Amino acid sequence: MDKTMRFDLISLSLFVAVAETQNLTHAARIKHTAVSAVSKRISELEQQVGTQLMLRMPRGITLTPAGHSLLYHARQVFRNLEKMEEELSDYAAGIRGHIRIYTISAALMNHLPRVVSDYLSHYPQTDIEIEEQTGMSVVQGLLAGEADVGFFSSWTPSAGIEYWPWQHDLLSVLVWPSHPLAARSELTFADIVNEKMIGSHRNSAVSHILERQARALGKTLNMGLRVSSFVSMAELVAQQLGIAVLPVNEVASSTLHSGVRVIPLTEPWARRDLLVGVRDYGQASPSVKTLLGNLLPAEQAVQPEGEAERR
Template sequence: MHYDLTDLRLFVAIAEARNLTRGAERVHLAASSASHRMRLLEASIGTPLLVREPRGVSLTRAGDALLRHARQVFAQLEQMHADLTPYAKGVRGHVSLWANTHATHAFLPDSLAAFLKRHPQVSISLEEHTSPEVVMAVARGEVEVGVVAESIEGAEVELLPYRADRLVLIAPADHPIAQRTRTPFAAVLDYPFVMLHSGSAIHTFTMNAAAALGRHLEVRIQVRSFEAVCRMVSAGVGLGLVPRSALADGPPREPLAVIELEEPWAQRDLKVCVRKREQLSRFAADLVACLTGSGADLP
C-alpha cells in the first residue's frame, strides 16, 4: 500500500484541528481538494478514518492508529534530516558515545572539546547511562565507544584506562558528621541527601547502593549538576555524594566537609569501553586514542 507524505501531513493537520477546512488551511490546500484526498486515502486503506460531523470531524479507531503512526513517521523524518544535515556542512564522520554521570560531568567536556578541535569533520552524540547499560550496549554493538566505572562479568568488551577518581561524601561544616575523616556508607543513611536528578546514572547507582544495604535513601532535593549539589549541601539542605574531581575547581561559597567513604565502590576508576578495538571505525578509533592517550591525539 502506498502512502503519500502530502496526504499524511494533511491527515495530521485535520486530526489536530478536528476540522477539515482548518486542517486544509494549515497545509495550504483548498477544502475541496483536502476532502477529495481524504476520501481517496480512506478508499486506499479500506476503512473510514474520519467521522464527518456538523461542526468538524472526529477520528475513528483506524484514524487514531494512523495519527499515531503518522506522527512517528514525521518524527523519524525530522531525525533523519538532523542526522544528514551535518554531512551537508562538511562533517564526514559521526561517533556515538555513551558514558556514566561521573565521566559526562567531570572529564568528558574537556576531552571531547580537545578531540573535536583536532577533528572538525567529526560529530559526536553523547548520552548518559549507567555503567552496566553502557557496557551491555557496547557488547551488543549498539554503541561503538563507552566510558564506564564498572564492568559486567562475562560481557565481551575491552576496557582501557581513562581517568582515576573517587566518590566522596560532602556535608555542611556544622553537620554532626563533619568532624569525621572516614565513614561507612551505612552510617550516613539516616540523613537526607542532595542528589542529581532521577534518571542520572549516579542517582541510580547511589539508590542501588542503599538498597543493597536494605535501606532507603531519603532524597530531599534533586538538581542538575555536581556544582548545584555542592551549593545545596553548603546551604545545609543535606549530604551529597560527588566525585572528588567535582571539588577541584575551588571551594563553594560556604565551606564543606569532605569525608572519605570506606566502601570499595567509592573508587571510580573510569575506563573506555569498546567491543573490539581493531574493529572500530576510523573516527571511533581516533576518539579512543584521544581518550586513552594511546596515540598522537592526547586530550
C-alpha cells in the first residue's frame, strides 16, 4: 500500500501565508481567497498529516511543532520551484545556466581564468558571475546561498561546506630587483620577518598565517601598508615601499609588475591546497555540476571530502 503523502501546492501556499501572517483573515486577503476556504484547506492538511498544525488563539494563529516542521519544508519546496523556474527560463532564453562564483585572489590570479575560459568554450551561453572575496567570505557566501561555487584555501575553516582538493599553491616573496634578497632562489620566513612588508587585508588567510608564524619566532610583523589587490601590492613593491608575501609562485613576475621578483618560501606551512566547494552537491544545478565535472574526476565530485568530515 502506497502511504506517500501528496501535498497540494495551493494548500501549502495558503498554509505558509497563514503561518507567516499568524492570521487567517490576513492570509486570505493576501491570497485573494475566502477565509472559509483557507480554513478548510488548513483542516484538510491537518487531516492528511494526522496531527494538528496550528492552534487557533484569540489573537491569531500559533504553529505547533509539526506546523513549524511543515513550514520549513514548504518554504524549501517553494524555493526549489523558484530555482527550477529560473533555470528553465534561462534555458528558454538561451542562457542555459547561471553560475555565481566567489573566489579568493590566489585562485582568481593563478587558475580560475583558465577554468572559466575552458568552460565557456563548451557552454558559451552560460552566464557566470565572479566575485573576489576573502576565504571566510567565500564560505559564508556558500552557506548563505549567495554563491553557487566557491574557491578557497585549506587554511580557511569550512564547516558545513562540501569541498574537493583542486590545486596547490606556495607562498612566495615579492621584492624589487635591487633588494638585497633579490638574488636568492628561495627564502625562509626568518629571512624576511624583519623586513618592512606590504600586507593583504587583515581578514585574509595569508595575513593570519604570517602573523602566527611571526609570533612563533617572537617577532611582530612590520606592516607598513595593506591593500587587497595582488597587482596593487606588486606595484607598491616595485616602488620599494616594502616586500610582500603572496601565493603567486606560478605567476610570472611580469604578470604582476615588471619591477618585481617572485621568490618562493621554503617553509612547509607555506604550501597549501586550493579547494573548490559548494553548499550541497546533491542540490546543485546542472550547470554547477557540469563545471565541477570539468574540474574534478567524476567519482571525486560525487563524494566530496567536506561531506565525509561532517558525518
